[in-house]
Structures are given as C-alpha cells and as structure tokens.
Amino acid sequence: MGYLKHTIKGLSWVGTLRVLSRALTFLKTIIVARILLPFQFGVFGIVSLILTFLEILTETGVNVILIQEGNLSQSYINSSWVISIFRGILISLLMILSRGAVASFFRTPEVANLILLASIIPILRGLINPTIIKFQKELRFDKEFRYRLLVFFVETAASLSLVLITRSVAALVWGMIIGAGFEVILSFLWSKPIPSFSFSKKYFRNLVGRGKWVTFAGIFNYFFSQGDTIAVGRLLNTEFLGLYQMAYKISILPITEVTDVVSKVTLPVYIKICGDLARLKTAFRKTFLGTCLLVIPPSLLFFFFPKEIVTFILGEKWILSAPALKVLALFVPLRAFSSTAVTLFFSLRKQEYVTRVSFFSFLFLAVTVIPLTIKFGIVGAGISVVISSVLVTPLVIYYLSRIFKSK
Numbered sequence: 001m002g003y004l005k006h007t008i009k010g011l012s013w014v015g016t017l018r019v020l021s022r023a024l025t026f027l028k029t030i031i032v033a034r035i036l037l038p039f040q041f042g043v044f045g046i047v048s049l050i051l052t053f054l055e056i057l058t059e060t061g062v063n064v065i066l067i068q069e070g071n072l073s074q075s076y077i078n079s080s081w082v083i084s085i086f087r088g089i090l091i092s093l094l095m096i097l098s099r100g101a102v103a104s105f106f107r108t109p110e111v112a113n114l115i116l117l118a119s120i121i122p123i124l125r126g127l128i129n130p131t132i133i134k135f136q137k138e139l140r141f142d143k144e145f146r147y148r149l150l151v152f153f154v155e156t157a158a159s160l161s162l163v164l165i166t167r168s169v170a171a172l173v174w175g176m177i178i179g180a181g182f183e184v185i186l187s188f189l190w191s192k193p194i195p196s197f198s199f200s201k202k203y204f205r206n207l208v209g210r211g212k213w214v215t216f217a218g219i220f221n222y223f224f225s226q227g228d229t230i231a232v233g234r235l236l237n238t239e240f241l242g243l244y245q246m247a248y249k250i251s252i253l254p255i256t257e258v259t260d261v262v263s264k265v266t267l268p269v270y271i272k273i274c275g276d277l278a279r280l281k282t283a284f285r286k287t288f289l290g291t292c293l294l295v296i297p298p299s300l301l302f303f304f305f306p307k308e309i310v311t312f313i314l315g316e317k318w319i320l321s322a323p324a325l326k327v328l329a330l331f332v333p334l335r336a337f338s339s340t341a342v343t344l345f346f347s348l349r350k351q352e353y354v355t356r357v358s359f360f361s362f363l364f365l366a367v368t369v370i371p372l373t374i375k376f377g378i379v380g381a382g383i384s385v386v387i388s389s390v391l392v393t394p395l396v397i398y399y400l401s402r403i404f405k406s407k
C-alpha cells in the first residue's frame with residue numbers, strides 16, 4: 001500500500017498546527033516585545049539555554065526508539081516513563097545546583113532566581129505519558145494536531161496574561177510551567193495505555209544502547225545551535241544576547257515551520273518504506289525539493305529587507321538585530337538540507353551519521369565563533385553559523401551517497 005495519501009494528510013494536519021501555533025507565537029512576540037526590554041529577553045534566553053542544554057545532555061533518545069520499534073509492549077512503555085521521570089528530576093537538580101555558576105558566567109545575577117523557578121519544568125515534563133508518541137507512530141496526525149494545539153494554546157494564553165499583568169520576565173517561565181502541567185494531565189486523558197512505575201533491565205539496556213547516538217547527536221547539535229548564543233552572552237552583554245536571539249528566532253522560522261512539520265510526517269513514512277531503496281530515494285528527493293520551495297522565499301525576504309521586517313514585527317528598539325538577521329538568512333537553506341537528511345538517517349537507524357554531522361558542525365562553529373564575535377559582534381556570530389553550515393554540507397552529501405548507493 002502506498003503512503004502518499006497518509007503523507008499528504010499528515011502534512012495537512014501538522015502544517016495546519018504549525019500555522020496556527022506560529023500565528024499565536026507571532027501575536028505573542030509582538031505583544032511581549034513591546035512590553036519587555038531586550039535585556040529581559042536576554043535573561044529569559046539564558047534560562048532557556050541552561051534548560052535546553054540539560055535536557056539534551058540527559059537525552060535518552062526514547063522517542064526516536066519508540067517510533068522505530070515495531071511493537072510497543074507495556075514493559076517498553078513503563079521503562080520509558082520511569083527513565084523520563086528520573087531524567088526530569090536529574091535536570092531539575094542540576095539547574096538548582098548550577099544557577100549560581102550560570103549567573104556568574106553570563107555576569108547576570110538576575111538569572112539565578114529565574115533558573116530556580118524554571119527547575120519545576122523538567123519535573124513536570126518527565127511525568128508526561130510516553131504513549132503520546134503513538135499519535136506520530138501510527139500516523140494519527142489529526143489527534144496529534146488537537147493535542148499539541150491545546151497544549152500550545154494554554155501555555156501561550158498563560159504567558160500573555162501574566163506578562164500583561166506583571167510586566168515581568170518571570171511570567172514567561174510561569175507560562176511554561178502551566179503549559180507543562182496541563183500537558184501531563186492531557187497526556188493521561190488522551191493516550192492509552194497508562195504507564196505504571198515499573199522497570200525492566202532488558203528494555204532499559206535496549207533503549208540506552210540504541211539511544212546513545214541520539215544523545216551524542218543532541219549534545220553536539222545543541223552546541224552548534226546554541227554555541228553562537230553562548231558566545232554572544234559571554235563576550236558581549238545580555239542586551240546583545242536578547243537582540244541576537246530575536247534575530248536568530250526570526251531567521252529560523254522557515255526551518256522550524258517547514259522542516260519540523262515535514263520531518264514529523266516523513267520519519268514514520270520513511271521507516272515503513274525503508275526496505276525499498278528506490279522508493280525511499282524518490283520520497284527523499286521530493287521532500288527535499290518541496291522543502292526548498294517553501295524555505296527559500298522567506299529567507300530571501302530576510303536577506304533583502306531585514307530592517308523592515310524587524311521594525312514591523314518587533315518595533316524600532318530591536319533595529320540593531322537587523323544586520324544579524326541579514327546574515328543568518330543565508331543559513332536557512334543549508335540548515336533545511338541537513339535537517340531533511342537527518343530525518344532520513346534516523347529512519348534507517350543511522351544515528352551515528354547524525355552524531356558525526358552534529359559533531360563537525362559544532363567543531364567548525366567552535367573554531368570560528370569566538371574570533372568572529374569579538375571582531376564583528378552579533379553579525380560575526382551569524383557569520384560563524386553560516387560558515388559552519390557550509391563546511392559540514394559535503395559530509396551530509398557523502399552519507400546520503402553511501403545510503404543510496406548501497407545494495
């Protein structure tokens with residue numbers, strides 16, 4: 001049976017979700033950017049950095065493995081849930097213990113209390129029912145649509161309401177806490193079976209053994225995607241960090257809105273057709289060309305009209321982020337190519353390919369980001385990201401050629 005119909009339906013559901021969620025995000029960004037200052041966004045950005053870093057550092061790859069697995073037994077589900085719970089507790093403890101060091105590193109004492117508050121988030125996320133992965137695994141994107149939209153709406157509404165009332169950056173963290181708590185409840189109401197607190201060494205070894213490459217890939221990818229932000233926050237100041245993060249968020253909108261949608265739909269489809277190499281190659285080629293058609297036009301707008309876009313979306317006080325947005329627009333097509341390839345690698349259980357691509361992306365960034373940021377400021381950080389993406393592209397092409405030339 002062909003999967004074209006499932007793919008089109010999946011893309012329509014997930015695409016609609018992204019359009020609606022990003023419309024809400026756009027509205028939220030406009031409102032919040034006119035209430036909070038770049039410095040406050042920088043403080044929140046530091047909290048996001050440490051939370052994301054610790055989540056990736058402790059990533060087990062459970063979700064990818066559960067999608068790859070043919071049959072999900074109750075023991076698999078139970079073990080995944082126990083791993084997630086302990087992972088959430090570990091992340092929370094690490095955030096609490098490191099908050100002083102993080103505040104000192106970024107020379108921003110205001111961030112310590114915000115990190116303490118944000119340490120609630122990973123505990124809540126660890127309690128989410130892992131069987132929600134079945135929405136994606138079984139191509140039930142209609143249910144995934146309703147689930148994700150509800151969670152996103154609750155978090156956005158909570159954040160906006162609290163920002164309007166308190167005019168404090170802590171409101172953004174409270175919004176995340178409320179959203180995570182709501183998702184825990186919804187995951188148990190909407191997805192079955194219900195996991196129990198039991199643990200199997202056999203399934204634990206399988207999850208960790210196969211997931212280690214996902215973990216390493218996540219760590220290296222984090223340092224590639226956030227290394228420029230860390231350098232800006234350390235070498236410049238928190239205000240420039242806020243400006244750069246906003247430019248980065250706008251620049252990657254085409255990637256997140258297109259490749260995230262496409263990868264969520266194509267990963268389970270690729271897994272189902274991976275036995276037919278010719279069919280898989282055709283599917284990948286069509287996916288890549290379609291992705292390019294969607295991401296290149298907005299990246300051209302960012303490149304040619306950065307000042308107009310920043311002024312329209314954020315207001316005049318963010319105009320200093322426009323030069324960085326212009327440079328980062330060049331990064332979009334390159335990232336779209338590698339993201340499309342990464343989905344294919346995961347479908348074929350080639351996690352080691354993803355790890356190596358992520359490692360070299362990080363390595364090239366590490367070599368260039370400090371000198372370029374010192375010399376050119378936030379524009380230099382953007383140039384470093386583009387250079388790293390260009391240099392790693394031949395490796396991605398090499399791995400794709402190995403896959404499609406294999407017998």
